[in-house]
Amino acid sequence: DEMLLSYLGFLLTFFKINYGPLLLTPYITSGDITTARTLSRVQDEEGVIPPSHAGFITVDKKLGNHLFFWYFPTTSRRSEAPLLLWLNGGPGASSMVGLFYENGPLRAVTADSYTAWNKSWTNSFSMLYIDNPVGCGFSYSENIPQGYRTTDEEVAMDLYSFLEQFYTMFPEFMSRELYIGGQSYAGKYVSSLGYVLHSNIQSGASKLPFRGAYIGGAFFDPYTQISLAVEFFYTMGALSWKQRNEFKETCFRNWPNGLACDAGFIVRILDYDSMDNYMAPKKFPEFIQNIMNLEKVKKILHVGNRSFQLINDGVNFKLGEVILWSTKSKLAVLLDNYKVLLYEGDFDARVPTVGVEGALLTMPWSLQEAYNNSKRASWYQEGEQIGSFSRTGNFCRVVLRNAGHHVPHDQPDISLTMMEHFVHFGCIDSYI
Numbered sequence: 001d002e003m004l005l006s007y008l009g010f011l012l013t014f015f016k017i018n019y020g021p022l023l024l025t026p027y028i029t030s031g032d033i034t035t036a037r038t039l040s041r042v043q044d045e046e047g048v049i050p051p052s053h054a055g056f057i058t059v060d061k062k063l064g065n066h067l068f069f070w071y072f073p074t075t076s077r078r079s080e081a082p083l084l085l086w087l088n089g090g091p092g093a094s095s096m097v098g099l100f101y102e103n104g105p106l107r108a109v110t111a112d113s114y115t116a117w118n119k120s121w122t123n124s125f126s127m128l129y130i131d132n133p134v135g136c137g138f139s140y141s142e143n144i145p146q147g148y149r150t151t152d153e154e155v156a157m158d159l160y161s162f163l164e165q166f167y168t169m170f171p172e173f174m175s176r177e178l179y180i181g182g183q184s185y186a187g188k189y190v191s192s193l194g195y196v197l198h199s200n201i202q203s204g205a206s207k208l209p210f211r212g213a214y215i216g217g218a219f220f221d222p223y224t225q226i227s228l229a230v231e232f233f234y235t236m237g238a239l240s241w242k243q244r245n246e247f248k249e250t251c252f253r254n255w256p257n258g259l260a261c262d263a264g265f266i267v268r269i270l271d272y273d274s275m276d277n278y279m280a281p282k283k284f285p286e287f288i289q290n291i292m293n294l295e296k297v298k299k300i301l302h303v304g305n306r307s308f309q310l311i312n313d314g315v316n317f318k319l320g321e322v323i324l325w326s327t328k329s330k331l332a333v334l335l336d337n338y339k340v341l342l343y344e345g346d347f348d349a350r351v352p353t354v355g356v357e358g359a360l361l362t363m364p365w366s367l368q369e370a371y372n373n374s375k376r377a378s379w380y381q382e383g384e385q386i387g388s389f390s391r392t393g394n395f396c397r398v399v400l401r402n403a404g405h406h407v408p409h410d411q412p413d414i415s416l417t418m419m420e421h422f423v424h425f426g427c428i429d430s431y432i
């Protein structure tokens, strides 16, 4: 049976590729789940890419908006292993950054080679990577630029529509926990999506098993975080007193209608690679774009003749001023109702911890005072301090040592352990 199915899958896949990108929504809506699952199978003859599923789910039929995903079942034997959604930020960045550079089961090596990565979060969890919003990575709109999203709410509705369809396709996940997460600007996506999930679950419109959210180097409260980033650079000696003051006095003059100055000057003080980790600057792996555009990869992923864009500035441009709007009040709702983990690396200059703290101290949730008065504890492993953490209600706060903006890249073992502690115990259990 399995063999027949996989032969059928091969035939279907073979013919599908000649027609274009694999759009799964027609099968999902007609209830033909078997075909959707079979067609989306990722089978690598070279044996480097683990068995997985990839394809497109239509989130707006009228506009022709299709989100690309790549889903890896966990390799752990725990049948109840949760599903983790991972989103990169930007806005405009593909989530393949996470897959090939941070916590996925593959590592980009050169512009045309990749290898299996055995410290992947798939060791403990099923991982779902979505190129989001429409326009990023392989995700696309048949109507550019009208199809590109202009608000946090639209982006969240697309992700929500995606998830409902994904769960129809993989109903076994209804009985496992769902955690939504990602990094950086995905702090806004995750808070907005979590809010939509919460509202729909409350009203009975959704039954998705949403249990929590996790965000690394979270950007979700731009005014507070940008103001405090200025203090961070001043503290580091990268800004003079005069530059610090000028920034504070002039840049927020037009707020909330954008920054009245070129914030890029801060970025240019530290070189680009140092922003992500100021103790161990690294070249951002732009060549992931090349890998995703290899004919053999495109064929395996059923993307037809679509081309892949690692960073799409068009998406960024279309969101415009909305990029600077806060989603703090939505994140507050999540803090009051779900398990939430916020973590950073101590060498992250792109989203420095001091800014995240500022946002958290003014977070409008029921335990704000308790968080204000919380104390950090050290997290030790074999006698070495690897981070610090605090727990306030269901909120877990972690800062890891010797890591930058891409925490799972810089600390693969520790970040996976952190996720396991969060999922199983709610936060770091330092006595384990």
Ligand SMILES: *[C@@H]1O[C@H](CO)[C@@H](O)[C@H](O)[C@H]1NC(C)=O
Pocket: 118
């Ligand atoms: C992971 O891969 C490395 C190098 O590729 C190898 O040395 C190591 O033994 C592997 N670990 C596991 C747990 O498979």
Ligand SMILES: *[C@@H]1O[C@H](CO)[C@@H](O)[C@H](O)[C@H]1NC(C)=O
Pocket: 305, 306, 307
């Ligand atoms: C893909 O093929 C279709 C139909 O042949 C064509 O209209 C479209 O422009 C192609 N897209 C890309 C990205 O090459």
Ligand SMILES: *[C@@H]1O[C@H](CO)[C@@H](O)[C@H](O)[C@H]1NC(C)=O
Pocket: 361, 362, 368, 369, 372
């Ligand atoms: C928590 O601290 C922040 C920053 O000092 C302050 O603005 C906020 O009012 C405090 N909240 C409570 C409930 O004490």
